[in-house]
Amino acid sequence: MKTISHEQLLLCGVQIVDLEPGQVSEIYKLHREHRGLSYRDLSAFVLARDTQAVLVTGDGHLRMMAEKNGVECHGTLWVLDALVDAGILTGLHAADALKTMQANNRWLPKTECEARIRTWKP
Numbered sequence: 001m002k003t004i005s006h007e008q009l010l011l012c013g014v015q016i017v018d019l020e021p022g023q024v025s026e027i028y029k030l031h032r033e034h035r036g037l038s039y040r041d042l043s044a045f046v047l048a049r050d051t052q053a054v055l056v057t058g059d060g061h062l063r064m065m066a067e068k069n070g071v072e073c074h075g076t077l078w079v080l081d082a083l084v085d086a087g088i089l090t091g092l093h094a095a096d097a098l099k100t101m102q103a104n105n106r107w108l109p110k111t112e113c114e115a116r117i118r119t120w121k122p
Contacts, residue, residue, distance in 0.1 A: 017047060036061050045071065058107065076101070077112055084120065091120030 019027070027042045034042065041062050048055035048071050055066050055073045066073035080098065083089035089097075095117045101108060 017051075019043065019047065023047070023050065034061065034065065037065070045069075048072075076106070076108060077116065080116070092122070095120040 023043075023046050027039060027046055030042045030046070031037065031039060037045075037059070041057070041059060044055060044057070045062060045066060047053065048066070049069055055062070055071050056075065056079060057063055057066075057073060058075050063073050063075075080089070080094045084091055084094045098108070098113055098117060098120075102113060
């Protein structure tokens, strides 16, 4: 599998964002209330909420928290669908990526994965 460099990610539009001191304080407060979530999870939540960005996660607890707070939230399959729909990733490559994720014990809904693989593989 090909590795993407830091520079390539930046060229694709990935941004590094500093959190404000108030956001950091809120993350620590939220961590006391939501012990099952990591500081990274909570940082992503706070940033997505405050910038009206889409939160991408497979964590059920984080997803529920996002939904309760009006933060748009999606998972891995949504990302793959978007990449295929935009023509950035071929269906064949998306199917192979999905199979690789499954082979590496990445939990994804089996029925939905199988349907996409059937659709994406000619």
